[in-house]
Amino acid sequence: MSAADELIEHNVRYADKYDGPRPVIPSRHLTVVTCMDSRMDVHALLGLDLGEAHVIRNAGGVVTDDVIRSLAISQRRLHTQSVVVIHHTDCGLLNLDEDAFVAELAAEGTEPPTWRPRSFADVDADVAECVAGLRSSPYLKATDDIRGFVFDVGTGLLREVA
């Protein structure tokens, strides 16, 4: 049994109660940028309803070219105007050894990736760096309302840091 099978069965029950199409433009004009971490149910922890906000997630919730691409489309084609960046405690990227990670790939005979794993040592400082990176990006259209938080996976609480 594939990992997806149980989820697909659930989805049929979800669709039974699904209340139809909503506009493609997010009604809160908001984009959330956060980590892929399994302990973060973004809609639940922020109280987001369907149709309200874009959600961009990657390893760390860090600002990469792909996050800038996604935000540029979110702002320039789908009219979002605010950004919330959320890292979290106990992140897999905290103090990940980048050189060991790249060396592991090399040992398997693969070409070195063009990307770095993008680890960090201080979660608060990294949120501040990400927020600053977004504020100074020439590709974004709306940079006035960008705020940075850390989610505590122990308590479920957000703490504003930037």
Place this chain on the structure above:
Amino acid sequence: MSAADELIEHNVRYADKYDGPRPVIPSRHLTVVTCMDSRMDVHALLGLDLGEAHVIRNAGGVVTDDVIRSLAISQRRLHTQSVVVIHHTDCGLLNLDEDAFVAELAAEGTEPPTWRPRSFADVDADVAECVAGLRSSPYLKATDDIRGFVFDVGTGLLREVA
């Protein structure tokens, strides 16, 4: 009032009912790759509980270097073994004019981005291309259980396409 203020107020109530820390390793050993679209509450539509799966999201749910980076970390450091790729109907990237998008940036005097907007014309075909891209990536460790779906924002149903 910033877009975030109401969400932060909600989060305090969320934390009141939050039932504490869970392991960093996703218990279903699964990673979901999907679009940032506001009509997709990934946990709800798949029936995912906290701690079960990584969720990677960008504009389109397309495979980029940053998705490969995130998946490589997910599989090599956090022991996930399965991937589900989900695009959706009525996507903002469907037939987005890439040249016009890049020209808009140029007209503002910004350097051309190193990334392309990454639009697509056929959602089923793009899911298949993304799944194939993941299966052949040398950076991933587990490529046997990778499945591709389209989510219908009108009905709430998933349809398997790859």
